[in-house]
Amino acid sequence: MPTTLSLPHLPSSYRLHIALFTSVTNAAHLHSQLLAKNPEYEYAFIEPSILVSHLQPISACFRAIHDLLDPDAGLRTPNVHSETVFSLSPTHNITDSYRRFGISPSSTAVLAIKILDTSLTSYSESNTLERLASIVEGTEVDFDTKEIRKLTDLSKVKKYYKLKDMGYVDQLYKKKGRAIEEKSEEETWRDLEVAVLGAMALRSLV
């Protein structure tokens, strides 16, 4: 079942429909339709291996809708979906952001997000959900942090989000021969999550 959300601090009419797929077979097709700018395929198709938690894509949606509605900001890309992919990026390079955070023809997992203003008369929840469930050919799994972490490519995340300084002070102390408290696996994921969210949040300040 896709996840449906509206976000605090944004008009409640804006709704997110999110579905996570594995064993995807039509990534090449989806990718080509994005390049062809086919409006039927206006979704944020995200490469899940660069995700560390479910908050990360939702946060990107928040930024995209926020900028869409803010007359002082505005979108930097053609629509709120491409903007969502761009909002996953810690830099202003739009092309790079599509390449790194959007799907590629060879993707085997896809996170698909549809953002809609439900106050528009054209909106139909059942149609949207139906379409979302069928547009990606693969196995739908729960959209949650547990499933996402199974797909995470840590080295890619660290590279794209420039996280080489993470935990710098502990490494420094370790080098000086101090005993450092080892972090639990959960703590490490949590640190990674907030580091990624922070890098995204600071994009506008880069």
Add this chain to the structure above:
Amino acid sequence: MAPPRSIDGTLLKQGAEAHVYKSTFILPSVPCLIKVRPTKPYRHAILDTRLTKHRCVSEARLLNRCRSMGVLCPAVYFVDEKRGEIIMEWIEGPSVRDFLHDYVDVGCDFGNGGNNRGSNDEGIQLDPLMENIGKTIGKLHDIDIIHGDLTTSNLMLKNRENLAITSNSQEGSRLLTGIATSPSDFDVVLIDFGLGQVSNSDEDKAVDLYVLERAFLSTHPRATRLFNIILDSYKKNCLGSAVVLRRLQEVRLRGRKKSMVG
């Protein structure tokens, strides 16, 4: 400056520099704190815009740097620098200031160890807390961040167990008693980096300590001994402490001779 907007949240504090709200970020289960720097009508509009934006941006950057390098502070979730707003992680727990106040209120003389909370409660030691503060500031300085406004209000206590990004709201009251019984189960979290900067200068680090010393001793006048534990712990833990502490002596002297007509 972009026009201000109404904030969807509970106003917690109208501080000198910022208004602080409690709210949620993207999901109802993620509590957050929204910090807004309002326009200060007393100062020139150009100066006001410059300062507001600069501090918002600088604070967001410092929080991010500090947190990712491994010193606890709120994580940044969202920044709208045009409106001077930062949405950040909610830290559940009391400030060190409130915590110490609580001690004084129940009649502890924290000048000599503060080991008597009321008559029938378990004994508590403030020393581990002070050591933890010194260690945390030492780490901060070892990653070349100057806080710029170290006061006991800007040091918070957070329970170790509280790991998940989502948390429940009963945490706060439980925490006070939790800390009281086992002081090693909490972390010291630094907040409010609005006046901070990145600097490796010993002078800046010494002034940072001097600011804390003065804030600490003016708010908790009988707590000289406790402050010395902070300094000892800083000395032990911070790699650059020797030079910084020597410099602190100079900064103190300068502070005291300033009462001279120049």
Add this chain to the structure above:
Amino acid sequence: MTIAIGLEGSANKLGVGIIRHTPSKPAEILSNIRHTFVSPPGEGFLPKDTAIHHRSWVVKLVKQALKESGVTVREVDCICYTKGPGMGAPLQSVAVAARTLALLWDKPLVGVNHCVGHIEMGREITGADNPVVLYVSGGNTQVIAYADQRYRIFGEALDIAIGNCLDRFARTLNISNDPAPGYNIEQMAKKGKHLIDIPYTVKGMDCSFSGILGFIDAYAGEMLSGVEKRDADSGELITPEDLCFSLQETAFAMLVEITERAMAHVGSTQVLIVGGVGCNERLQEMMGIMARDRGGSVYATDERFCIDNGIMIAHAGLLAFQTGFTTPIDESTCTQRFRTDEVFVKWRD
């Protein structure tokens, strides 16, 4: 009913004041006179010359003050003098005068902390009960709040005082020292309109002015040597008036900010401004806006009390005297460094 005579001379003003305290009545100012040593434009006042000035005027001022007050020497209960802080030579010359009077008239001496003098006089005149105090003068910049029998310093300038910064900038621009360099900067600032970008240095509740002075001195230096400076938006020439305006706007914003921080810290809504720079109307205005925003108000005094004077020494000295405090002759020294928080304030709750 007690009467005190106060002698102040820690900087370039020599002041003599006579005050009368009657239980449950406001203090009565019987006389409050002052003579200022004014140095030529471009020059500060040197300790030696200032001490000579004070020595040559003190007898005259004491006589005049007594005459104005209608008080006889017999009615005076104590002689109060500034023990410090301040410039060594002028402080000493006034201390010598005070000791002489004490021996001559056989009256007890009371050594007074100059800063506490300002604070107590400010409280007396304005009726501010328990304010956060901003003390701003040529030698001091402090944010003070009362707690546990002391005036505690919450914030201060980490290098030079605000008044010193203004005075020295006045010298750079060759502005007259008559009646006071800060006063003349204030008048020029009223005609300024372009804000230039000056370093803004607040560290917690402390601030720093040396960077600002260095910056604006250099800026003015370039202007004086013929380099044209223009406002980025309007393209108009930057004038010396704009510099005074920019300096005041920036430096005062810093002062208001650290005061507001202290107010938030101690939970107070009253603010009292004392010291020579406290006469500045723009500073008072800015502080007023801030205090109103916090639901409180600003208290300030006029030049009779803001600027160094003898009456504040008499007043603070008499408060201490009434609690039994006196300074024996052989301890009646003075000191250049005398922190506000060193004084045990026995007369307050």
